[in-house]
Amino acid sequence: MKIDRENDGLASAKRLHENKTTPFELVEDAFKQIEIENPKWNAVIHSRKEKALQEALNKDFSNTLFGGLPILVKGLGQDIADEPSTSGSRLLKNHYAKQTSNFAKALEKAGFIVIGQTNTPEFGFKNITDPSLYGPTRNPWNRDCTPGGSSGGAAASIVSAMVQISGASDGGGSIRIPAAFSGLVGLKPTRGRTPIGPGSGRGWQGASISFALTKSIRDTAAMMDVLQTVQELAAFQTPLFEVGYLNTLQKTASKKFKIAYSLASPVHGPVSLDAKKSVMMTVDWLRQQGYEVVECTPDIDGVALMQSYYTMNAGETAAMMENLEKSLQRALTINDMELMTWTLYNTGKSISAATYSNSLTAWDTAAETMAHFHETYDLYLTPTTADTAPLIDAKLQTDEQIEQMKHVTELTASEQQTLVWDMFAASLAITPFTQQANLTGQPAISLPVYLTKKGLPLGIQFTAPKGKEDWLLSIGYEMEQAGLFI
Numbered sequence: 001m002k003i004d005r006e007n008d009g010l011a012s013a014k015r016l017h018e019n020k021t022t023p024f025e026l027v028e029d030a031f032k033q034i035e036i037e038n039p040k041w042n043a044v045i046h047s048r049k050e051k052a053l054q055e056a057l058n059k060d061f062s063n064t065l066f067g068g069l070p071i072l073v074k075g076l077g078q079d080i081a082d083e084p085s086t087s088g089s090r091l092l093k094n095h096y097a098k099q100t101s102n103f104a105k106a107l108e109k110a111g112f113i114v115i116g117q118t119n120t121p122e123f124g125f126k127n128i129t130d131p132s133l134y135g136p137t138r139n140p141w142n143r144d145c146t147p148g149g150s151s152g153g154a155a156a157s158i159v160s161a162m163v164q165i166s167g168a169s170d171g172g173g174s175i176r177i178p179a180a181f182s183g184l185v186g187l188k189p190t191r192g193r194t195p196i197g198p199g200s201g202r203g204w205q206g207a208s209i210s211f212a213l214t215k216s217i218r219d220t221a222a223m224m225d226v227l228q229t230v231q232e233l234a235a236f237q238t239p240l241f242e243v244g245y246l247n248t249l250q251k252t253a254s255k256k257f258k259i260a261y262s263l264a265s266p267v268h269g270p271v272s273l274d275a276k277k278s279v280m281m282t283v284d285w286l287r288q289q290g291y292e293v294v295e296c297t298p299d300i301d302g303v304a305l306m307q308s309y310y311t312m313n314a315g316e317t318a319a320m321m322e323n324l325e326k327s328l329q330r331a332l333t334i335n336d337m338e339l340m341t342w343t344l345y346n347t348g349k350s351i352s353a354a355t356y357s358n359s360l361t362a363w364d365t366a367a368e369t370m371a372h373f374h375e376t377y378d379l380y381l382t383p384t385t386a387d388t389a390p391l392i393d394a395k396l397q398t399d400e401q402i403e404q405m406k407h408v409t410e411l412t413a414s415e416q417q418t419l420v421w422d423m424f425a426a427s428l429a430i431t432p433f434t435q436q437a438n439l440t441g442q443p444a445i446s447l448p449v450y451l452t453k454k455g456l457p458l459g460i461q462f463t464a465p466k467g468k469e470d471w472l473l474s475i476g477y478e479m480e481q482a483g484l485f486i
Helices: 009-016 023-041 049-058 102-109 153-159 176-182 216-227 245-250 274-288 302-328 339-350 352-375 400-406 413-430 437-438 469-481
Strands: 044-046 069-074 112-118 165-168 184-188 209-214 258-261 292-295 379-383 446-452 455-461
Touching: 009 023, 009 069, 009 184, 009 216, 009 302, 023 044, 023 049, 023 069, 023 112, 023 153, 023 209, 044 153, 049 258, 069 102, 069 153, 102 112, 102 216, 112 153, 153 176, 153 209, 153 274, 165 184, 176 209, 176 455, 184 469, 209 216, 209 302, 216 245, 216 469, 245 469, 258 274, 258 352, 274 292, 274 379, 274 446, 292 413, 302 339, 302 413, 302 437, 339 400, 339 413, 352 379, 352 437, 379 469, 400 413, 446 469, 455 469
Parallel strands: 069 112, 069 165, 258 292, 258 379
Antiparallel strands: 044 112, 165 209, 184 209, 184 446, 379 455, 446 455
């Protein structure tokens, strides 16, 4: 298959501004495509068709960049008032949002019409999308494979041409992993770059951030322009890029970056030959263009860093579930949630404040190491994932692990933490490269430059210093213009 990258969001916006089409026509066309494609891929879990068509008819989009373009938002943390807010969880299957998220408000201000929500794993904990509430999302490149997670529905919605741009979020690779598995552009911005709240000043202690998946670099740049913000309510803030990303992209030649690359998994697992080839193909091209490229890996203990990440996951899950118990006025049971969530929840209840605090210190130490690393190297290049998308029915936990997860409350705190590592081990082996940027707060981008002989996409990942999304967009744009995108 081939993704039509020229027919991107900005191309449709241009037609809107030139009155060659109307918001109503585009929204209507999007719903026709959803009707045809969604039964195959299970990307969209909720439609707001009547409301979206009314907005298309009645709203004034004349002073907006995107002019009435339809968009889907992720069914996790990108709420629209009075619409479902389930987070992919059967515990919340009847829950509706009381207010619109600041992220969704920013999309509307940019001229988007939100037409529905995309599928996500329960609470976004997985790198695949298979919630028991909605069922698995399939990859349009190969329906037997997952499009990744947790923004898997978003990725499938673009590849199947339901929309050109889809809302997504990234707490450990959840934008970049689906981008790599689905042949898309996936940028995770700098911590604090895009809107958060209301009711929250940080997501997963700053690891998680909302943004979007796109087909083209210029759409990604345009999304950065309309979503970048400085919020007083936010725990983390990044200064605005005043000159504008799209403007800079179109006017500035690429800086000749000094680039480090690595083929080694941060958690010492195997890296497929295809993933290595994707990087080395990129290295060869970069050198031909005059970039200095050196093999060098930052001095970070990837295993210890991932352990600190899981400590945060467990602690945040315990806090979330305790708040839900107060809201529901009852104790939660194993039947309320998926086994992975149940395991994280109960592990989080046994984590001490000191252990949790030390996990965040590990993030700060890694961020300091990367800051020194970038004093020598502008960009850091790795595979986005260690392998192609796994099969929908891939078994990512053993029978023994599943049995332990069912009895997690009977384990000691140390045994619970070991179990959390073990239950994620198989999935982490496939996607070990993305989490670090979430924990250091840096921007990172997955670019769709490689297709295996079996016809599955793989991405390469560039990481930049904090605040340097323009560098990532610049190198991505040069590669896109050179015809390297699949």
